[in-house]
Amino acid sequence: MQASAFSGRVQWWIIAWSFFLLNPAVESRAESQNERPTSIAVRKTIATATEQQDAESATSSVCTATTETLRKNQKMTHAGAHALTLQWAFGVNTALPVFSLQDSDQLVILYAGAHVGVIYNHTTNSQNLLQGHSNQLSCLCLNEDRRWLATADKGLNSLVIIWDSYSGIPVHTLFDCHPEGGVIAMAFSKDTKLLVTLGAAETQRVCVWDWTVETEKPQCFTILSPQFGFQSYIMFNPNDSTQLLSSSESQVLMYNRTEESLDWFVAEFNKPIDKPVGSYCQSVFQQRKPQTLTATTAGKIVVWDLMKDSADSQSLTVTLTNVISLQKDPITVLTVTDSYIVTGDPRGYIYFYNDDLKILCSFTEFNLDAIASISFSKECAPIDAEGYPESCTLEAEPFIVRDFVVSTFSSTVVHVKARGSIPQILLDEHCDPLHAVACHPTQPAVAVGSYSCILKVWDYNSKLTICRRDFDKAKQIQCLAFDPQGLYLAVGFVSGAIHILNPDTLQSNPDECFHVTEDSIHHITFSADSKYLATADAGKAVTVFRLQVDDILTRWKYLGRHYSHYKPIKDLLFGVQLDSNHPRLLSLGMDRRLVEYDLENSEEHKLLILCSERIEQSAVPLCMIWYPPLTTEQFLLVASDRYKMKLLNSTTKMCRKTILGPTYGSPVEKLVVLPTSTQRDTDSHYLAYITKDKVGLQILPVDGNPYKSNALISHPVGASALSCSYDGRFVFTAGGSDCMLLTWEICLNALEGAAALGGKDMTPFYSLLEGGRHGYFYREMEELFVFCQIRYQGIDYIKKRQLSNKIPLTEVPFLMRALGLFPTEQEIEDMENEVKFSKYADTGKYVTDIDLEEFIKLYINHRPAFNIFTDDLLQTFHTLGVDDGSGHTVLQRDEMLEQLQAKGEHMTEDEVVECFSTLSGLSEQDLDKTDIAESEYSLECVIPQEITMETFTGQILGFPSCAVQSDERSPPAE
Template identity: 55%
Template sequence: MEEVDDKEFEDVNSESEGIVDEKEFEEAAVDTGGTDVTTRQRSQVYTATSDTLFQEAAKDTRTHSLSLEWVFGMNPTLPAFSLQDQHQLVVLYAGAHVGIVYNHTSNSQHTLQGHRHNITCTCASDNRRWIATADQGPNNTVIVWDSYSGIPVNTLFNCHPKRGVTAMAFSTDAKHLVTLSAEEVQSVCIWDWTSQTEEPLWRVELTSKCGFQDCILFNPADSTQLLSRSNTNVIFYTRALGTLQYFAMKLKKYSRETPGRFKIPDTFMNPNMADMSLSQSVFHCRNPHILTVTTAGNILVWDITPFLAADQSLHKEIFKIISLQKINITCIATTDSLIITGDTRGNITFYDEDFRYLMRYIDFKLDPIVSMSFSKECTKGFLGGCNLKTEPLVIRNIVVSTIRSFVHVNVQKGTAQILLYKDCEPLHAVTCHPQKPIVAIANEMGGLKLWDYNDKVLLYNKLFVTEKNIKCLTFDPRGLLLAVGTDTGTVHILDFSGQTETLQSLRCTQDSIHLISFSDDSMYLATADAGKAVTVFRWKKESSWALIGRYHSHYKPIKDLLFGLHPDSSLPRLLSLGMDRWLVEYDLENSTANELLILSTERVEQSAVPMCMAWYPSTTSEQFLLVASDQYKIKLFNSTTKMCRKTVLGPTYGSPIKKVFILPATEDVKANFRCMAFIIKDKVGLQILPLDGNPFKSNALVCHPAGVSAFACSHDGRFVFTAGESDCTVLSWETNLTALEAASALGGEDMLPFYSLLEGGREGKFYREMEDFFFYCQIHHQGIDAMERRQISTEIPLTEVPPLMRALAFFPTEREIEDMTNEVKYSKYAETGNYITKIDLEGFIKLYVNHRPAFGISSDEFAQAFRVLGDSDSDGQRVLQRHELLEFVRDRGENMTEEEVAECFTTLLGLDEEEEEEEEEGEEGKLSKREEFQSGSEDSEPTLECVIPEEISLETFTCDILGFPSSIAS
């Protein structure tokens, strides 16, 4: 981030206005007394011009594995700002967590990336050289950018720590930036952002009586004055008396005798005056007045002179009302000597500084106007209208934000041009054409758009009037059909080969369709709905889809639906994966009309919840199915036997994988180099294949801070598209697999990445303990009491793996032990036909870091278990009864015998140690406590009463029984 000091700011700011000369340059250097001319000339900010940004963007070479290439859509609640208007038409707006500088002339974008949360407000200086963006949330930031180079020049960290910023503005000279917090008790801070200070120059807190302020701005004629507004209050701020003071101006019930400079018209004397909504407020362009829009086209004029006087009377609120027009005004702005309003009918009306009507644009047929931004370039001309004055006026073009679009208005020519349409609805679906550079995007209100993502051209726009809330999209493998799934249970099949008209609408359920998949030969179409059922259609020769059947195959929501090919016959096969942990395969070959058959079912997880699946590219004759779970694990299953053949640690970037795509092989990387794209809660990432648990083989970055709803990959693997549900945007990310491979190499080769996953690394205490345990297992296998010469080896048999895992505080279930054994045993069977029965230390380390829990056991998991399984005692604390605990341990999950339960509790409660002490003391004829426990529930009851209470709390279970620190139960 490039620093900007006062001197450089003054030079750059003056130069952008075209008034810098040699004398001013020298004076600025003397005032700040720091940076020399050579350093300043080398600065990219100082040397940038208005043409620099997009010239540099054209030469940009991608050096990251994922680079943001384009933003489709925008934040519909934020305005657009005019940055350039003369040679190029450039505007600023925001989408998701990035600011977007859009060049309409060249149809290109430059994105301003640096926020970790969605941008909540933006502003630009009067000379349009400086841009500020801000967000809300933990570790929120305000970033000031140079609009000429796109470089961030200053960042304010946590200037409002609790919530962030809801509004901000630059002063006229751009040296000060004011921020308005989004907290319940709001504060206003004025910053000298050109300096190195981390504290505001002025700060004031507002009382709750002021209402929630959502807009703030400086007085263009006097930077010591500001105003903010809420629906009920207008607040005036002044620094005239040396400190930042504010005065709340609230509408009250006035009588005729109300004192004030202005006479209040009789038409304004009514008891409902306090209920008026103060939607827009600005400073008058010349007089010490604040103009506030009220109802029915009226303007409320506040006189702020009393607040600037030394003997001010704060109980007096002086105002008058002016009726400008009959149409409701939605926006008001001032520029130069003009007052301009926008209304609910999209009209733009010009008044002079005395509120005399000049002219109105009524032919643009715009939507209701939200805001207006004036160009920095201006000309002198005449506005036609009723005014008899003939003096030329300063005329600036306008970028108008309406409720549906951004529009550029050329005031002198009297023309309007729509720059961008707003997507104001949440997005749930995105998909890519299998052969062409086309991406399809659908929103909650039934809008479907097709974009050429190479040329950034909108190809098709359709609105489903009766079937709204599109949930999913997919092209068939030939690219001739586009299937659209809706919230009403209808699937629309669009003919993409012709005019993209609807060929057929399929409906056999009223449940929402959230997954659609085509078979590889495009002969089958399958859907999964919110009713936890799978529906299959088949293409008939009569150019229509016929229903095969619908099967309620899961008892929890279906997470993924996948077509594939049988390894032997190459016939289509269909699988579904549910949150119930079942993988279901359907018998398409033997299914007939209205009868969908199940071929097999397999439980793929014990405690983890599967999230998605994909066909794994394999270099051997075996075909594997990749399944990712919510416990940050990725498993590979043999597609035929459904045996788990490999378990690896997946990407750990704060949340588990939601969806994966295997990128196609490309020519720009070495042979056999494949990659997997994935999304998690708020990030998109890439993972190098083959999967082995190496954490340096993956990379992810924030794509939609509020949550990513869907993603898709281009047919050539060059782009990844992510859709943000609530931020109404789709982001296009360009992939660079060469950069990903280079970044992976920085993590080290061979075992170095896996050593980094161990506590303390290769030189740590834990690794030395692991070595000791490993070689002790060799001794244990050969016999601890054996007297013959030991056989030195670097391997241990697979039978020693489970106790070694437990010695390292990882306690796998019997199924997990079976998965670990099969993983090693069959690791080379496809190539050699032989089983592997031993494992070395390096192989064991990989097995350990991939199979153990990614983040251990948290106190929240224990608390959740007691909330679900326990009952409330007299104090409201969740407890388990002793007999319930024994029943859960014995019968739930993997069943345990009475002997196994006895052994576990004997070990946990330290009963073995007591037996050893008794034996050492020589006590005989006494039944050991272990034997008492194993003798049956009746005989063991006295022993249990001694060591386990009747009611077991969370603290008792975690601390007294399991032996965890007391902090885990807090």
């Protein structure tokens, strides 16, 4: 095939991808990249367990742990061992209960936050974070004496981890115990020896594990029928560990366990019910009667009798005894403590009943929202009755009960001392999606806003709230930004409103509250001199405000607004002009355009555009930052959805370098340059970034070395925002729908050490090639590199050849194609510019040749990060073709030839003929016509009138059907 047949025209990317599929070296390389651990957390768990076993061989930290051990461990820091260490978790998962661990001399609670369990000591204001899961936690449970706790998640690589709550050490891990979808509920038995897990798959499985022994199989299990609804709650009978119950919204199931089997029985209505009972919420066992109680959304309690068949001890009958109306409001919590039955409701009221469900006491003065969970102290109530509230009985005796912890669905957690009925607020967090986070430029403070309409400023050193403001319910906070001097805090709302606040008081001047659009504000930023404020909204428009300074007042004024993009705006950035230090403003959109605005000439109500450049052909840019001054040129660093980063000249917008970015499952979505600090031991510059679910660090300059990057799972359901402290010590990530803000401590020495382990010079890049430095693919590159030198000098050259270690820059496209990479003309131009101008700023001269090592870097950085699959070809046909009525997408021959010559990087008629002559094996004279219309007649033998995917790959390209690879990704979008 002639090299010019694939001249890089954009319409022929389908052909290029198809050849890419058949290149074994490229396939193997992509597979080797995909060999990254699917769960970083799993590896950490295994490593932790191994280290713990070695430690236990000498002196067991678990066996010697006491309630004081965790408090001592909290004072120790291990931040230096990792580049990023989770230091604090702001927020609580209201879908899971909050448990009381200690409340005698220390007030300690357990709750879930994103993918970590949090042991929070309110007395010392410290946290111990239980890390090991790669998915968001789906359930927590404690044993009766609060010594052992278990955490579980649902999703890919789901885990169940049992922890020692005294030391915070994981003691046992169940890997993929429910591979179908993870765990939705679990519970310990009375003696703590057994753990029951309830699967989260559509067809649920209940497993009972003896976690005290080394085993990968459950002691017994059973599979549930989906007809009884999705079971979401399970527990052991505290009086008989052979009995269990689970419940869904419509059905309660009872289980009878033996050593080898687990049988389940349906709770049945054996008599008619006059009124509907509502949906089931929670169920519990009576402590003094063989009964179970089920709470409903209609405020009723359904009482079930448990009876064992005397002839068959394994047979269990569950029948309806009574339906009791307790209250008008739904029951959100049902639990048992000592001899009391306890309920919580949406009004924040808590009621205590006796075994006969007669009310004993109520707590209605706490001013709480809907109750989510109630957990009682493990310490028994004192005998002394002084200070306890009176019961609701006729005798009005003191009502003596344990202290308890209450959580609400609005993310408030309070501790209630029953003696005196005194509530103490432990947590008051965001309960709605959290997307806004910004760090103060000169102080250890971070501002956090959410859809809860709450704005908080935290001191991240002391972990205390500096100030707080609650906005109206219509003011859901979407984004935040401090100005570089720390004088203003700008808030963007979902409603389109923009408030400029005093960061010390969080109050605003009514004249500085703007509402120029109804679209949600997605980006907000200040200029370096604090004189301009810009926003980008969901309406694809950019709005600019200017600080008006006169003799009397200094006030923000509206400048102008411009609909500068036709697709969503992904980033908004202020910079400084090189020659005048005046601010410059740029926006980046999914329409692949980089727009710069003319701030100097813009007038009130008239925002002008200076230039608009298309910076990508097929990739979608996601974020941008100003590249640190590592060179004499000023660059913009832009990251795209193809796992690539590009350095663009800040003035000409020319692409000067393409780099392979971090490949941790999803592309980089936000970037921030870490501030330089006098406390650093290194002189390098660094980036912090987030992907869909991870947070990471990158050593600069970027060059494609994968060992210079590091990432950890931050928010499994999706990270939404990123900010860095003014001193570069901490990175903060917001989790969006998980309502969490996580604080990550940075250790740059650990990052540098990990990069050094990857090797020096070319060693990291050789590892990205199939077989490495001594593999077949590298030898093939060497041979083709030499052949390019011979080809450039001429194959018929008869004099003695003078070969060197470099090839001319003009040979790079041919060598790329020979290696299975088929770049477009624009990509070829980017490659040539990257090499040509690599030393121009320093020497004033162009680079006209390239050696093998430089070419390897160029190849690695420009090739696709991952393999191309059938779905990509299908997506192309869905885009270009039409449905033929039978569910298949076809592309008409005439339309294909027209698009090849009229759209994208246009092909000439000669190039079309040359390509098809090569593909068909015909000579160019057979297809050479002066009019493409006449050429179509000759092309009929090669190209049918209607082209399907199979026709294109099989008949035109000549690939066998087995050559078209497939992955397990979702089908192409319509």
